Amino acid sequence: MSSEQVKVPMDKAWRPQDVEPELYRSWEEAGLFVAHADRPRPKFSIVLPPPNVTGELHLGHAVSGTIQDVYCRYRRMLGFEVLWLPGTDHAAIGTQNVIERELAKEGRTKEELGRAAFQKLVDEWYRTYGNRIVEQYKRLGATLDWTRLRFTMDPAYIRSVREAFVRLYNDGLIYRGPRIVNWCPHCRSSISDLEVDWREHEDTLYYIRYDMADGDGALVVATVRPETMLADSGVAVNPNDARYRSFIGRRAFLPLVGRELPVVGDEYVKSDFGTGALKVTPGHDPNDYEIGQRHGLAIYTAIDKDRNIVNEPWVPDELRTRDALTARARIVEMLRDRDHLVKTEPYTHEVGHCDRCGEIIEPLVDEQWWCHMPPLRDPAVEVVTEGKTRFVPERYTKVYLDWMANLRDWNISRQLWLGHAVPVYYCDNKADHGGQTYTFASVEEPKACPQCGNQKLRPDPDVLDTWFSSALWPYATMGWPDETDDLRTFFPTDVLSTAREIIFLWVARMLMTSLRFMDDIPFRTVLIHAVIQDPQGQRMSKSKGNGVDPLEMIDLYGADAVRAYGAEVGMRGQDVRFDESKIEAYQRFANKLWNMARLVLGSAEGVATRPIEEIQASELDPAERWALSRLDAAIERATSDIESFRPGDAISGLRYFAWDETADWYLEAVKPSFRLQPTDPARVRAASVGMHLIRQLALLLHPFMPFLTEALWLKLPGGDQPIQAPREETIWPVPAGRRDEALEAHMGVLFEVVTRIRDAAKGLDAAAADTVMISAKRVAADPSAELLDSDYGRELVARLARVEFSDAAPAARTLVVGGLEILVGARAAAPSDHAALEREVNATRAKIDTLEQRLAKEEFVSKAKPEVVQRVRDDLSAARERLAILEDAFSRA
C-alpha cells in the first residue's frame, strides 16, 4: 500500500464533501479495486451493466451501483478476490439520435456531413462523454476495477461480436430474408419489437366498400390507414361468421387499383369488430402478414422507406411518390367521389413509435438479418426453471419465462451509420460460384473470396442491433473467445444488478448467448432493483424535467448518505417515491456516528485499551455486557440481511443499533466511566468496549457508507490499512458468543423504567421542588427486579432519568413496571395524579378482560400452540399482579 493515508481532522461535524474525493483517490492509488486472477482466494465478480457512453449518472444508476458496490465491498471484507468490471455501451441508435439532435440545433444533418465526418464526430463524443460517467461512478464511491474498463466498440470487443455472429451464422441460426419489420423512417432503420413504444392516438376509422368481382354483393372493410389499401392482396372474414361464409373463395374488387382480391376465411378476424371483414395488407401490417402467410397471399409494397407512395404501375398516377399522409387524404377523397366510402367514425387506438426518436413506425417488408431463437431459448429457460440463475425479487422469474415462451425471431440488423458491422461479405464473381453471388461470414476482414480468390468483395451494409453486442457483455469483457485467466477465474459472475425494463432486451439475451458460447450461465443471481419515481409517483424522465440528479444530492448530503438511501430502498421489491428527507436523515446519521466516535476516541485517549477478546464477561458491568450482546445480534441480522439480498433491512437495522442502542442507551449509560482516571479499570473497560463498538460499527456500515467508516477506521488502533485492503482473514464482524438474552430482557425493563419515569416526571414541578424523587420497591416476583434493585441499577436509573432515589418520595405518580412499584414525586409535596393512575387501572382491567376471554374459549386452549397459550397465561398473571399493585396505590392515594 503505497498511498498516503488520508488524515481527517476530528472536527465537530462530519463534512463528507471535503473528505470523500480525497479518500477515493487514495483507494484508487492503492489499487484496492484491481482484481488479481492469480490470488488464491475465493472469487466474487460482477459486471457493471454498461451505461450508454453518452449518458449521465441518474438515480437508477446510483441505486444499482450502490447495491453492486455494497456486495463487492462486503465480499472483499470476507476475504474474497473481487472483480467489479466497468464499461460503457456505444448504444448505436441512441447515440446516433443524440448527435443528430445536436447537429439539428446548428441546422445541420448527418447527410451533409457525410459518413466519414460523422464518424469523426461520433468518436469525439465517445472520448468526451465516455469519461464523464466514469467520473460520476467515482463520486459515488464505486469500487470498480478501472484497469479493466471496457467499451463495446473496443477492437477486442468488436472481435468478440464478430465471432459470435459468425458462429451463429455458420450454425444456421442467423439468416437473411424478407419479412415484415418495424421500420423507422426517421432513423432509416428497422428496430426490434421491443424497441417499439406504443402510444394512444385519436384517428379516424374509414369504412370502405369493396364490390365483389362477380357483381354479386360487396364487403365493407374498416381501416385507419386507407393508404395501405393500395397494397391489399386479400379480404379476410371469420369462417364461422354466417354473414360472410358465402363470400369465402370468391373475389373482391379493390377500388382505385382494380386488383382482384381473394376472400379468405381466417380465425384471426373478429366478427364483432368493425364490419367483421378485414382488408389484408401483408406488406404493411404484421397481423396481415401472418394471415397472408397462411393463405399464400401476395405481398405488395405501397409505401417506401421514406413513407412515400411507391412508383408502381398499379398505383393511380396522382398518388405516386406522394408522402403517405397526403396520399391518405387524397385516397379518401377519391373513395368518396366514387361512392366507396361508406362512413367514418372517430377512433382511439395505439400506434407504434420508435422509442429512440419518437417517429411513427412504418411496418413494411424488408430484407433483414434474423436470429432464430428456439435453440438459444430452450437452455436459457431450463437454467432459470432449475434455479441455476435466480431472480430477486422472485416474481420476475415468471415475467422472464412468460416472455421466453413467446419468443419470435429477432431482427438483429440495423441500417444505421454507426454500430458493429454485420461481418458478412458478398462475392459477385458469379461465374465462379455457379451463377450465384457467394455469401460468407468472417471474423477477420477478408482480403479475398475464400472460394474464388476474387479481391473485390462487397461487405454487407447493415450494422447490428446494439443489444446483440451487449448480449455478450459478461464474457466478451473478459476476453472471449480467448480462454483468458479472467474468464477462468471470474466467470460465471455472481450477481447482476439491473433495471427490470431490460430483462428482455438484455438479461434474457445474455443468458441465451452465454449458454451457447460459454456453455454456462453468465450470472447466478439477477437483482432487479426498484424504480425511484418522483415525489408524485410519476416516472422520472428528462422530458418531464422531474428527474433528480444524484450528483446534486451527493454535493448536498455526501455520497454516503445517497448510498445509504439507495441501499435502503433499492431492493425492497417495490417502486418508491423519491424522498429527499431520507437522504438528509442519513447525512445526519453519518454525523451522529462521527460524534459517537469522537466521544469514544476521546475517552480512549491516553488509555491502554484492551482487546475485547481478553475481557471476561464477569469483568464487565451490565450495560457493557448488554451492548456486546446487542452487537452480536446486530452482526447476525446484518449479515443475514445482506446474504439474502435485503440490504435495506441491513442498513436500517444497523442504524437502529448504532443510534438507539449504542448512542442513546449504551454510551449514555457508561459516560461516567469515561471521566475516570485513565488507569481506572472501569475507564479502561469502558474505553475498550467503546472502541470495539465503534470499530465493529465502522466495519458493518462500511459497505453502505464507505467514506465515513473509512475515515473512522483509519483513526482506530489497527486501522493502518484501508478496510478494503486484501487480507488473509475475514474482517467482516462475526458474532462473538456474547449474546445474553436474559440480560437483554432485564436491561429492557430497566430502560422501560427510565422512560416511564421521564414521562411521569414531566408533569411535576421539578423547578420548584429542585429535584424529582423516586422510590421503588419490589412487589412481585420478577427476575428483572434484581438488577433494578441493585446499587448499579438504581444509580443508572436515577442518572438516565435525571431523578434521585429517596425512601420517602412524595408520590405524585405511581408506576408499575415489571414487578416494581415506583413512586415518583417532587421533593416538595406534589398533588397525586389520580387521573393518570385511574387511566392505568382501567387499561389494565381491559387487558385482563381480553386475555381472560381468550383463555375462556375452549377451542383456543385446545387448538392453539401450547407456547401461545402459555404466553397468554403468563401475560394474564402479570397483568393481574400489576392491577393489584395499581389498585392498592389507588386506594391509598
Next chain:
RNA sequence: GGUCGGCUAGCUCAGUUGGUUAGAGCGCUCGGUUCACAUCCGAGAGGUCAGGGGUUCAAGUCCCUUGCCGACCACCA
C-alpha cells in the same frame, strides 16, 4: 385483452412462515445551554391496516370479490 404489483400514522415506507398493545424515518406537539453531537437530547400525540365476504381458536398477514393506482406483455383492422 392478459399477467404482475400496490392500497398500513399527516408524508414516504417496513411488517419474515397467521399468535401479546401493528413499527421506522420525516413532519407535528411539549420540554431541554446534560462538558460527542441543536445535523442534538428527552417525552408525546397520531392507524376501524382500501371496501365487502370467507377460512381459522386467532387475519394487516391465507382465500374469494369490488374499487382505485401503477408496471409489463399483447396489438382488434
